[in-house]
Amino acid sequence: MNVAVCVKQIPDxxxxxxxxxxTNTLVREGKLILDDSDAYGVEMGLQLAEQAGGGEVTLxxxxxxxxxxxxxxxxxxxxxxxxxxxxDALKGSDALATAxxxxxxxxxxxPDLIIAATESTDGYTGTTPVQVAQILGMPSVTxxxxxxxxxxxxxxxxxxxxxYDEVECPLPAxxxxxxxxxxxxxxxxxxxxxxxxxxxxxxxxxDLGIDVGQVGQSGARQExxxxxxxxxxxxxxxxxxxxDAYEKVxxxxxxxxxx
Amino acid sequence: MSIEKVWVVAEVVDGxxxxxxxxxxxxARSLGSTVxxxxxxxxxxxxxxxxxxxxxxxxxxVGDIGDALPGVPVAAAIAALxxxxxxxxxxxxxxxxxxxxxxxxxSVMLDLPVxxxxxxxxxxxxxxxxxxxxxxxxxxxxxxxxxxxxxIFVVRxxxxxxxxxxxxAAELVQAPVPDLGxxxxxxxxxxxxEEQSGPKLDEADVVVSGGRGLGGAEHYALIEELAxxxxxxxxxxxxxxxxxxxxxxxxxxxxxxTVKPTLYIACGISGATQHLVGMKGSKNIVAIxxxxxxxxxxxxxxxxxGDVHKVVPKLIExxxxxx
Numbered sequence: 001m002n003v004a005v006c007v008k009q010i011p012d013x014x015x016x017x018x019x020x021x022x023t024n025t026l027v028r029e030g031k032l033i034l035d036d037s038d039a040y041g042v043e044m045g046l047q048l049a050e051q052a053g054g055g056e057v058t059l060x061x062x063x064x065x066x067x068x069x070x071x072x073x074x075x076x077x078x079x080x081x082x083x084x085x086x087x088d089a090l091k092g093s094d095a096l097a098t099a100x101x102x103x104x105x106x107x108x109x110x111p112d113l114i115i116a117a118t119e120s121t122d123g124y125t126g127t128t129p130v131q132v133a134q135i136l137g138m139p140s141v142t143x144x145x146x147x148x149x150x151x152x153x154x155x156x157x158x159x160x161x162x163x164y165d166e167v168e169c170p171l172p173a174x175x176x177x178x179x180x181x182x183x184x185x186x187x188x189x190x191x192x193x194x195x196x197x198x199x200x201x202x203x204x205x206x207d208l209g210i211d212v213g214q215v216g217q218s219g220a221r222q223e224x225x226x227x228x229x230x231x232x233x234x235x236x237x238x239x240x241x242x243x244d245a246y247e248k249v250x251x252x253x254x255x256x257x258x259x
Numbered sequence: 260m261s262i263e264k265v266w267v268v269a270e271v272v273d274g275x276x277x278x279x280x281x282x283x284x285x286x287a288r289s290l291g292s293t294v295x296x297x298x299x300x301x302x303x304x305x306x307x308x309x310x311x312x313x314x315x316x317x318x319x320x321v322g323d324i325g326d327a328l329p330g331v332p333v334a335a336a337i338a339a340l341x342x343x344x345x346x347x348x349x350x351x352x353x354x355x356x357x358x359x360x361x362x363x364x365x366s367v368m369l370d371l372p373v374x375x376x377x378x379x380x381x382x383x384x385x386x387x388x389x390x391x392x393x394x395x396x397x398x399x400x401x402x403x404x405x406x407x408x409x410x411i412f413v414v415r416x417x418x419x420x421x422x423x424x425x426x427x428a429a430e431l432v433q434a435p436v437p438d439l440g441x442x443x444x445x446x447x448x449x450x451x452x453e454e455q456s457g458p459k460l461d462e463a464d465v466v467v468s469g470g471r472g473l474g475g476a477e478h479y480a481l482i483e484e485l486a487x488x489x490x491x492x493x494x495x496x497x498x499x500x501x502x503x504x505x506x507x508x509x510x511x512x513x514x515x516x517t518v519k520p521t522l523y524i525a526c527g528i529s530g531a532t533q534h535l536v537g538m539k540g541s542k543n544i545v546a547i548x549x550x551x552x553x554x555x556x557x558x559x560x561x562x563x564x565g566d567v568h569k570v571v572p573k574l575i576e577x578x579x580x581x582x
Contacts, residue, residue: 013532017394024400096372121533124513125375127413130330130363139444141328143356145507155448158328159507160356163453167328169445179501179514221372221406225388230399233558236544238551241565246573249524249545252561256522256543258465258489259581 001052001149001171003045004111005079006102006129007038009063009070010122017122023217024224025092026122032063034070037117039184041177042074045115046185048149056080058109062090062101068200075195076187083108087204092217099131101215104208106132108201113154114174118143133174140174141167145181260385265291266347266409267315268333268361269298274305276313278462279353281421283414284313287351288424290382295347296429299324299333304431311429313421319434330360331443336434337361338368347409349387351380354415362413364442374402375413387412395532395554396539416461416517417540453508458492460509465491466520468511468538469499472527472548472567476504481571482526488578494518494538496528512537527567530555547571 009032011017018027034042045057059074059082071082083105090101106114114133119126133140145164146157152171157164159178169175187195205212213219239245253259265287269280276284280296287294294314298306299321307318321336337350352362354376366373379390383403389412391400404410460466467489469482479499486493494516495509511518512534523541528534530546530553538544539558546559547570556562563570 019393019398094372095375096366096370099367119514125373126359127363127366127373127375130360131367134331134364134367134442137440137442139442140330140360141445142330142360158356160450161508162455163451163508165450166448167445168448170441173445178507179497180503180507222374222402222404225401225403227393227398227400230392230396233539233544233560235557236560236562238556238559238562238564240551241563241570243569244573245563245565246570246577248561249547249563249570249574250577252543252545253489253522258522259578 001049001055001112002058002110003049003055003113003115004058004060004106004109005038005041005045005074006114006116006132007042007059007061007070007074008035008120009033009061009067010035010120013121019227023092024227032067032070034073035117035121037119037121037179038074040179040181041115041117042077042079043182043184044147044177046078047182048113048147052149058083058111060102060105060109062086062098064091066202071200072195073187075198076191077185078191081199081201083201083203085203085205085208089205089212089216092220093215094220094222095125095128096131097215097219099128099135101205101208101210102128103132103135104210105203106136112171113149114138114172116174116176118176118178129174129176138173139169141169142176144175144177147175147177147181262291262348262382262385262387264293264295264347265349265351267294267296268350268352268358269296269310269315269318270353270355270357271298271300271302271306274302276306276309278421279355279416281313282417282419283351283353284310284315285421286380286419288314290349290380290387295319297321297333297337297434299329307431308428311426312423314424314426315429316426318429318431320431321434321436324436326447327443328360328445328447329357330364331439332436333361334364334368335439336436337365339437340434341369341409350409350411352411352413354413359413362411366411369409371407371409371411372404373411373413374404377412377414378418380412380414392536395535417519453506457487458490460492460494460511461516461518463492464520465489465522466494466511466518466541467491467524467526468494468496468528469526470496470528471498473499474568478568479505481567481575484575485524485571488575491520496531496534525555526571528555529553530558
């Protein structure tokens with residue numbers, strides 16, 4: 001079984017984030033890393049391919065500047081190859097344009113199953129995987145907290161407000177996985193070395209047969225009009241616990257008439 | 260062109276619209292002159308009264324979708340209406356598991372973009388401006404659509420208050436689902452409801468949450484005990500949900516629940532952007548954390564720099580002694 005995993009390479013979330021004052025888009029300069037949320041999808045894909053007794057995991061990503069650092073991490077975990085769409089024309093693409101690009105790239109991998117995270121850690125849009133499914137004419141199951149495949153069908157425990165639904169879906173399909181669905185493996189030294197020579201197929205928008213006018217800033221039919229500082233909360237009282245700070249909390253609760 | 264017709268994707272559970280549905284209907288009234296709902300499921304007729312009471316004049320009734328997931332059939336029913344000439348100016352979709360599926364599918368069916376993570380919306384002449392929290396709510400961005408309508412906004416829970424308009428029951432009009440083929444092939448085999456005691460996380464007056472600072476899954480009992488003593492609900496940061504200490508249903512934050520209780524107590528939570536987004540709107544915030552530089556202290560009304568394992572047990576003891 002061949003699995004394609006959509007992965008996003010993002011600025012390190014631990015580093016301070018900034019906006020480009022000209023375009024109000026997130027600054028994505030410097031080294032990008034594999035989105036933590038995607039490590040779960042990569043691991044899930046690897047496990048499902050192993051359990052199916054054959055097939056491989058292909059990564060599909062869109063990133064500026066031919067960025068591959070995050071892809072190498074996922075290749076080191078065990079993915080076989082990657083398709084990277086990188087093109088200056090993509091800068092400022094909205095989620096729908098991104099989905100169109102990813103769908104075209106995914107077609108090349110001819111996967112039985114497409115896995116993505118429920119949302120990225122930097123943009124949080126959370127609609128791209130379902131948009132990809134609709135473009136490719138596939139069914140989708142989002143918010144999977146457990147995934148198995150048997151007899152051409154994927155079975156998913158899908159998170160709900162009150163618990164979970166057991167959902168079954170024929171392949172090919174798109175499944176989005178929540179963090180914690182499986183424990184991602186750490187790349188081994190051997191894996192890291194092997195990843196350096198694994199194929200990364202780098203494509204442009206034109207390679208995918210997509211009209212440049214449909215993507216990027218020019219294709220976006222939405223804009224950020226302004227960004228301002230939020231109303232700050234009045235700074236509160238900070239106490240250092242020397243054994244009786246709990247009394248401060250009790251007093252606070254009393255003030256709120258909660259005790 | 261002014262904003263006239265606003266549709267709300269209205270989730271209904273056992274014949275009752277969920278709170279976010281009512282919030283969206285309430286706010287929709289301030290955006291356009293006509294508010295209509297799109298609902299699905301076996302009990303839409305039962306919900307028509309309440310949907311009308313919050314401002315919907317019409318319910319486009321997708322009907323019983325059986326064991327299908329809502330995303331594809333609901334989006335297809337809406338797309339069929341729009342393509343048939345019944346074109347709203349704005350579609351409001353809740354940020355729920357099913358709502359996001361509907362928005363994604365609808366976006367491609369109509370070839371229109373979506374704006375997600377909306378926490379505020381206002382009519383501005385012929386425009387609608389959406390508001391978004393950035394960097395954990397430190398900044399507010401405003402956005403708008405520049406292209407063709409309908410404009411699809413996916414709105415976070417608790418962005419608006421729910422207030423009835425006192426309107427009459429909405430009129431139910433069938434919104435047929437076209438033939439969907441394989442895209443609708445996912446089927447729900449069974450539904451599982453997890454047992455829950457005490458108030459619901461997103462409705463509780465007090466929320467006590469735990470994070471990585473607890474040190475291990477076994478210490479989450481402290482959080483539950485404190486929550487119970489304050490008649491509140493127990494929440495969690497994404498870090499400890501990912502680590503498998505507590506189920507996803509406890510998660511507060513961007514990916515989890517948005518809470519706005521009277522009091523939020525964050526124990527051993529550093530206050531990552533992901534978490535702040537979900538609790539920053541709480542009326543009062545108490546934070547207990549060892550690291551005095553933790554970002555959680557920037558939103559706390561009362562911050563205790565200390566070890567949760569020392570402070571929380573004393574707090575529990577003191578509360579017990581008062582009972």
